[in-house]
Amino acid sequence: MVTKDLISTQQVLLNAIGLTVLCVVLLAVVQFALLYHGAIVLERAATAGAREAALPKASYQSVAAVIQQRLVDQRWGKHLAPPTVLINGRPTVSRYQVTSGDRIDVKLRVDMLAMTADLLRPIGLSCADQQLEAVAHRRVP
Numbered sequence: 543m544v545t546k547d548l549i550s551t552q553q554v555l556l557n558a559i560g561l562t563v564l565c566v567v568l569l570a571v572v573q574f575a576l577l578y579h580g581a582i583v584l585e586r587a588a589t590a591g592a593r594e595a596a597l598p599k600a601s602y603q604s605v606a607a608v609i610q611q612r613l614v615d616q617r618w619g620k621h622l623a624p625p626t627v628l629i630n631g632r633p634t635v636s637r638y639q640v641t642s643g644d645r646i647d648v649k650l651r652v653d654m655l656a657m658t659a660d661l662l663r664p665i666g667l668s669c670a671d672q673q674l675e676a677v678a679h680r681r682v683p
Contacts, residue, residue, distance in 0.1 A: 569661040573669075576658040580618065581674055584650050587612035588625075588678035591648040595627055596680050601637045602627055609650065621656035623673075625649065644682045651675045 587609045594600050594608040605627055613619030626649040627634050640646065654669040662668070 566662075566665060570667075573658050573661045577654060577669075577674065580616075580652070580657040581676065583613070583616055584652060584674060584676040585678065588648045588650045588676040591625060591627070591650070592646050592678040592680035595629075595646045595648060596640060596682050598640070600640070602635050605648065609648075618652055618656040621652055623651040640682045642682055646680045646682065648678045648680075649675065650677075 590612050591605045591609045595605045597604075606625055609622070609625055610619065613622060626647075628645075628647040628649070629638055629640060630645055631647075651673045654672045654674055657674065658669070660668055660670060663670070
């Protein structure tokens with residue numbers, strides 16, 4: 543009788559450990575999927591901003607507006623840091639003139655906690671104080 547109770551207790555503990563590991567793995571997959579989706583959306587917004595920046599009459603405000611338009615459906619879009627627009631490696635914040643051959647870089651950053659809950663914090667894998675960054679490059683034809 544004692545041996546049977548011991549075996550059933552061991553089975554319960556093994557099942558509990560297995561279920562806990564399964565839950566942690568599931569949370570990790572969910573958090574990764576949310577961050578991966580956010581990275582794709584952020585990259586597409588940066589690419590749209592770079593396309594806009596290459597236009598002849600573009601301004602920093604028009605680039606920022608195109609980026610915000612791309613992120614309007616994302617709940618984390620309002621937490622986006624101001625975009626960085628670089629023309630040949632130099633930052634710009636107002637109207638600028640691009641010429642043929644100029645390299646345009648648009649950088650976007652957003653806090654990871656704005657995209658997803660910190661699901662893995664209980665096991666020591668926090669994404670607090672970390673940002674997701676997307677950079678798009680474009681050369682003016």
